[in-house]
Amino acid sequence: MNWLTKSVLPKIKALVSKQDSKENLWVKCTSCNQMIFHKDLSENLNICNNCNFHLPFYPKDRLYNLLDENHFEEIDYEIGKQDILNFKDIKKYSERLKIAQNKTKQKDSILLAKGKINNYPVVIVAFDFRFMGGSMGQSVGNAFIKGVKIALDLKAAFITIPASGGARMQEGIMSLMQMPRTVAALQLIEEAQLPHIVILTNPTTGGVTASFSMLGDIHIAEPGATIGFAGRRVIEETVKEELPKDFQTADYLKEHGMIDIVSNRQDHRNILSNILSILMDKKLNQ
Numbered sequence: 001m002n003w004l005t006k007s008v009l010p011k012i013k014a015l016v017s018k019q020d021s022k023e024n025l026w027v028k029c030t031s032c033n034q035m036i037f038h039k040d041l042s043e044n045l046n047i048c049n050n051c052n053f054h055l056p057f058y059p060k061d062r063l064y065n066l067l068d069e070n071h072f073e074e075i076d077y078e079i080g081k082q083d084i085l086n087f088k089d090i091k092k093y094s095e096r097l098k099i100a101q102n103k104t105k106q107k108d109s110i111l112l113a114k115g116k117i118n119n120y121p122v123v124i125v126a127f128d129f130r131f132m133g134g135s136m137g138q139s140v141g142n143a144f145i146k147g148v149k150i151a152l153d154l155k156a157a158f159i160t161i162p163a164s165g166g167a168r169m170q171e172g173i174m175s176l177m178q179m180p181r182t183v184a185a186l187q188l189i190e191e192a193q194l195p196h197i198v199i200l201t202n203p204t205t206g207g208v209t210a211s212f213s214m215l216g217d218i219h220i221a222e223p224g225a226t227i228g229f230a231g232r233r234v235i236e237e238t239v240k241e242e243l244p245k246d247f248q249t250a251d252y253l254k255e256h257g258m259i260d261i262v263s264n265r266q267d268h269r270n271i272l273s274n275i276l277s278i279l280m281d282k283k284l285n286q
Helices: 002-015 040-045 061-065 093-104 139-154 178-191 232-237 250-255 267-286
Strands: 026-028 033-037 109-118 120-127 157-161 196-200 217-223
Touching: 026 040, 033 040, 040 120, 061 109, 061 120, 109 139, 109 267, 120 139, 120 267, 139 157, 139 178, 157 267, 178 196, 196 267, 217 250, 217 267
Parallel strands: 120 157, 157 196, 196 217
Antiparallel strands: 026 033, 109 120
């Protein structure tokens, strides 16, 4: 048995990579509990092929599928001093930032990039929910404003893709200040008559909803996405009424005139292309 344990078994283990392990081959849909083969899920843009639930789709994968030639240029941004309050709960805020940065390989919860859709220039701000729930702090505000300035310079459409629980509590009032900062920045986009298109994903809540996310010229949402400000239970406790089962979902908001389009993410590139062909051509012809 010595030759088997020393020679054969290590070679077999080397052939079976971590990516091919049992834990990584299958993903459970959080909506219908269906087990989905990881490769099939990835090929379907992280959409459950059983119930059409849209599972998390992270910024780089999303941009890769949206932009021409599957190419985008990531734009760096200033993060500044984040932990000005020396905040600590069960962990220090500075520790939480390091953990999130190592997990996502990003500076903060936002990816800022530029590229083209159907040859129209676009600047995109996309949130990563893995980074502290996609929460919005000073760095996100900095990236957002830089994105607006670049869109103005390039005369590009500005596209925001939120996936966020809202303002980042660890930064206190400074996180709440990003709400008026982002709103003021969008005023410059409006004055330049450039399109602002929002793709609402699951979830879009809190201060992110109450600021730039609902200020698009066109609002597109993924099916089943939770979109709202306060949580369902908070509202029910406040108004002392039971809310509809589909309250704060994409379809509910479309039915009540809050958003324009609910569509699968496979269709987003074509939808954006059509919207840009109308809005950008109109801008160029002025």
